[in-house]
Amino acid sequence: MKFHTITLNINGNNRVVTVRSADTLLYALRGKLGLTGSKPGCLNGDCGACTVNLDGWPMKSCLMLAVEAIGKKVTTIEGLQNAPIQQAFVENFAFQCGYCTPGFIMNCHSLIEQHPDADDEKIKEWLESNICRCTGYAEIERAVKSVLKKNRVP
């Protein structure tokens, strides 16, 4: 079948969409569900602007077919509600143009969930998956560390 009507669990809701087999998850999110927070930056898995959270882990939604997401829990930037990392990005001026921001936040958010004790090396390993062309990364580092540090306080 070249077309499929599928149910995707997006931000806690079951959404029914009709997609081509060849449609990426990014395309389905933006084009079929109007969730334009995930951004196309390269459509090639290189920049991370389309990063979403899939079953708790970061995923570049341009590297995944929509049909592959059946049965998975997808969280997009629109599904984050007052997450500490969002506030930290605001306070630390960790964005400028804002285009890479949703992807960066989703990756940071996944990192904080999976590795609340992440050290510098772990943070770098995860966050080097995204490109921010505006900041020099110092503010993003400060933002993510501020949340990790808060979490560490018992």
Place this chain on the structure above:
Amino acid sequence: MEVIGKSVIRKEALEKVTGRAKYTNDYHSVSMLSGHKVISPFGHAKIVDIDTEEAWKVPGVHAILAGNHYPLTGEAIRDRPVIAVDKVRYHGEVVALVVADSPEQAKTAGDLIKVQYELLPVVNSPTQAFQKDAPLVHERLGEYKKEEDSHPVPDTNIATHIKIRKGNMEKGWSESDTVVEATFSFAPSDHAAMETRCATAEIMPDGNIIIMTSSQAPFMVKRLISDYFGEDLGKIIVHTPFVGGAYGGKAPVQLEILAYLASKEVGGKPVKIFNTREEDIITSPCHIGLDATVKLGADRNGKIRAAEIQHLWDGGAYSDKAIDVTRSGAVDCTGPYNIENVWCDSYCMYTNHPYASPFRGFSHSELSFVIERTMDLLAQKLNMDPLELRYINAIRPGNTTPTRVRLNKSNLGNLPKCIEKVREIFNWDEGPVKEINERFIRVKGVSCSWKTSTIDTNAPSGAIITFNKDGSLNLMTGVIEIGTGTKTVLAQILAERLKMDVDKIHVRMEVDTQTMPEHFKTVASRGTFMAGRAVLNAADDVINQLKEVAACALRAPKEDLEVADSRVFLRDDPAIGLHFKEVGYGYTYPNGNAIGGQIIGRGKYILRHLTHLDPETGAGKPGPEWSVAAYGVEVEFDRRDYTYRVVKACTVVDIGKVLNEKAALGQVMGAMSMGIAFASRETFYFDELGRVLNPQLRTYRPLRYGENPEYLVGFVETPQLDSPYGARGVGEFGLMGMPGALGNALSVAAGVSLNHLPLIPELIWKAKEGET
């Protein structure tokens, strides 16, 4: 100062961290058609035939644009076909445009278009372009329409030639005991904004042309489409929502024209033209390359007496904005040093490369690299501390620029102070070299830069302020929010002048050219200065109107009134007064009578005293002021592998006045990061056919998290008297000095003069190998 200087949270912060901020490509309607560009696979080739027959058979195809002679386009010289005809001049040039229901259909059809090419000899560098027998990129250069201050030379590849002739060269050289000369080069590269360019167009039954575009220059889109195609200016309405990074790359007008023509071809239906990353890198304008020669002469005290400079800019296949970049490179060619005798020839060369557009710094990071490397060579030859050499030659009030503008304390920042501060925070006096072990060494390099913004002499800006009934204000300007936070800074400027809470000022983020006052372009760090002046002007207008209404309502002379805290009140008895909500929409007396009406503040600004340059000597006033900065870069260098890590990067910039501290720091650090990437890794690799071999972000590599150095940023505050609160442009500094400082550090570390970019380990290895 209540608001100025504070790190006010950006007005669009919540939209941007929740994914709700919308960019051009986020707007899509069911009826919107998709355009797909068929691009040239070669750098230079004759188009023998274009066969679209198979492509037309693809379902969903509405139009195929190919082979038509549309009016030529181009800002300084009309040399560029919108869609290539007869021949292609660069890899990535658009040869056909397919319009279809969906992007897949458009691409499927595009892949079926058969274009037959006949290869032509490729001009693969500006130096090659400059040779007498070089193949011509434009055979009919002499016939193109052009602006008055473009100086193309027919039957050559010279798109323009800017001359600077200041002082007496013979005298300069005769006073010089020490002379150094070196040549430099780097290929074009890319802006790599995370949002690729996108434009949509729709033509309404009444002839209104509605365009949405990720542009730094929506008002230019309006003007140029009118100029090129004879459309009524007032019928062209351009919308620009948030822009996902620009850095100069979104100042040229390109996709908008394709979208307009495509919509016209399909009866006015809306059409979207979206760049893939690959197209954004090669099809749309890139960061200019340069081949340069610099010769400096100094007396025995290290005072520079003469400078002779040749720039061969790689303008690429079409001149567009490269001509302005060339001029800008000439006017500040010496760097921020006081030199009485200057000779500069700055040529904009046509090549078979992607065409160039401004890049953050507008020629100044490029010219700074070649000057600052030469400064270090001079310091070496003079056996002088490189920072000291810069200090004693630093440009100061009373000196003149290469185009003979006399400088003063207001139109020039304080470079000696910046240098002093670098010396301090970069710990320069501990010495530039630190041995770690026999393999690793830490080395510091320094540089300086300056810049004036050579924008149109009559460039306008404007601002409109309206009131809400709760007494809050709306601020509208034509400045685009490209990421710099300028819209928030403008709100701070307004809040400061009205002495009110900045949270009570609402900022319109999206720009449209129909309802908002024109702001020239969001380029050249002019947003804060020009729009800031317009905002102050509008604020004064608002204050005056508030006082007029209040004077009547309060039965007091206008001069006795004061405006602060969203109130207008008696200076000597603040308890007597009115809140904005009582006067913003006029004042209503208890009996129902009303006076005044809603207050609409208007403000404008136009640059003053700018002139064109004398074509023979370059004399003239190209920009309003010269900002300055000093820099340092520290590397840890591996003497075995020739690899290195940038440990620290330092910038001290004379910012005039810090308006929003965190925003300013962010601008400087971000610029440093971009400058380090430009200097150390980013370039296009061309093959012999002029093809760009690395048009993806996996082979074209911006800096990533953790690859950045520790940033040291310092500010000097020498007010520019005619600027809002004395502020100077800051968004481009940070970048300009990085290539020079990095090149200087690595040249010392490797013990070989490194004159090319990017400074990858292989380049250093080659330079060392070449030595032995």
Place this chain on the structure above:
Amino acid sequence: MLPFDFDYYKPETLKEAVDLFQYLDQQGNQPMFFSGGTELITLGRIDLAYTDAVIDIKDIAESKVMKVSGDHLILGSTLSLTEIEEANLFPLLTKTASEIADHTARGKITLGGNICAQIFYREAVLPFLLADSQVLIIGPEGKKVIPINEIFHEQLRLKRGEFLVQLATDSRFITAPFISIKRRQQWDTGYPLITIAALKTGQELRVAISGLCPFPFRSKEVESVLNNIEMSLEARVQGAIELVPDPILDDVEGSAEYRLFVLQNLFYDVLARLER
């Protein structure tokens, strides 16, 4: 955006997958096994990959295995590189795999997908070449187990309709001393200039290399020179360099000459680390 359409199947058993492939193949469709699928998606959009039918094998139980069975570690081909790194059952593999692409992408890239990739670096294979691992392959002729060094020459020599299911590695290699170094042009993620992985078993040094040639390799000849302790260190390194296969890559990541310079220092680093 992939411009072409294809059918999508997600078989649950090995047999189903193999039969489906054969069936589709006979129908004249062009089927493709798909686990992470990142290459189809990224190369497909620039017309460098194509299929009429995707057979997604990542939900087949055997291909998702990660377990120690007796003396062997069994790794399924559709495990993502991230899963392998997080479990860290084979430290040399963890280290080598963790340098591929970037962290988020490795959540999608699979072990089998990387080893069988069209993009020629295939760095995940290096540890298995060094450890003389066994591969389990399924195809129209059924299952077969083959030493990887017999079937991996530049790439995994699969017959039409076959795919990689598992890799089995003897635990004595898993605990052996190793080093894995990735050198890139000028950055910390992405394609290599050269990736070298080395392992020491007893007194014998083994090396496998990616990024030097347009294929990964382990060379017995190179190893024998490096292991010849009769020779001086310099002579061994120079000798090894002379024995690396042709052609040496010469591309935007680096010139052939520079790659050899880098390789030379990498050999010194490997010897210094493992010859103590």
